Amino acid sequence: MKAVGYNTAGPLDRTDSLLDIEIDTPVAIGRDLLVRVQAVSVNPVDYKIRMNRPPEGEAPAILGWDAVGEVVSVGDDVTMFKTGDLVWYAGAINRSGTNAEFHLVDERIVGNAPTSITAAQSASLPLTALTAYEMLFDRLRVNDPVPGAANAVVIIGGSGGVGSIAIQLLRAMTDMTVIATASRPETFDWVKDLGAHHVIDHTKALTPQIEALGIGEPGYVFSTTHTHQYIEQIAEFIAPQGRFGLIDDPEALNIMPFKTKAVSTHWELMFTRSLFQTADITRQHDILNEVAGLLDAGKIRSTATEVLGKIDAATLKRAHAILESNKAKGKLVLEGF
Secondary structure, eight states: OEEEEESSOOOTTSTTSSEEEEOOOOOOOTTEEEEEEEEEEOOHHHHHHHHHOOOSSSSOEEOOOOEEEEEEEEOTTOOSOOTTOEEEEOOOTTSOOSSBSEEEEEGGGEEEOOSSSOHHHHHTSHHHHHHHHIIIIIISOTTSOOTTSEEEEEEESTTSHHHHHHHHHHHHHOOOEEEEEEOSHHHHHHHHHHTOSEEEETTSOHHHHHHTTTSOOEEEEEEOSOHHHHHHHHHHHSOTTOEEEEOSOOSOOOOGGGGGGTOEEEEOOTTHHHHTTOTTTTHHHHHHHHHHHHHHTTSSOOOEEEEEESSSHHHHHHHHHHHHTTOOOSEEEEEOO
16 A cells, blocks of 8 residues: 655655655454545644654654544454444554555544545544643633633634634633634634634733733633743733643743642643553544534534645655644645545
8 A cells, every 4th residue: 555654753854754655554453443544634743753753663654643534444343433434533643644545543532524524624623623622621621610710711822723623612612712822914814713702912922912801810721832932921811720731842841830820730642542542542532523513513614724735755745844834824634645
């Protein structure tokens, strides 16, 4: 089967940073599904791993986690899906990725794909939707009010893939005030169009902008990027006993400013449940089915902003370059081989 992989970790500007390869088609056993991949999207985790994690053994490493496709065979222990089902998922970080014609995935982290949108539109969402949903409802518990705080969430980096779906999930599933940050006219318009009640500029001081809204101190802050730059400001404007969550990877993070307000800190990694085979691993199956229902009901929409082309090395290099520029809006999608 066709796939895209790499033999040596490193920067994108090398000629061999991503390569078109041919490998054997895997076989489904146990609780695995074998999926014929129709569309994928790219995420920051793709280029971070490409740059830093060498392949294990002699086989090339294959990246990619978001996928939409058709189940073509199932393992002996599969109970939730059958051949012919259209599915979507975000995969597992410790297994081979979705940048391949066929892909193996544990059924417990797979959902039934939406039926009202295309495979390419659907492929933009699994990883970011799981990340946003788990952060908002499992970690920050936004449906559990912070005493005395404004019923509001601040999303730092609202125009990225995770921010774009987090805004929509909050609007579709809660009555909270959504405050998103952006920095350019096009990203201001993007997050506003997705449903943010207020948009503030994260290149300027955040606290005065939030105070000027006149809604009080927000109970929740969800930081998707450059957290180390904002931590002291977050400590200023978040409500006492508020809840703070992040998903990025700062080299160091001093949360001492949170002590006087007893702010709880939550780190979300969408891969944790699959990586550790947690007792609640099927929670991701349930979340994906719920998100698919919201899409099919018209309550949220795809965050795909561009279908770049076929799934091959050249197109994936282009996608990685866009992500590494830190100027992506929404999600970039690739479709077909």
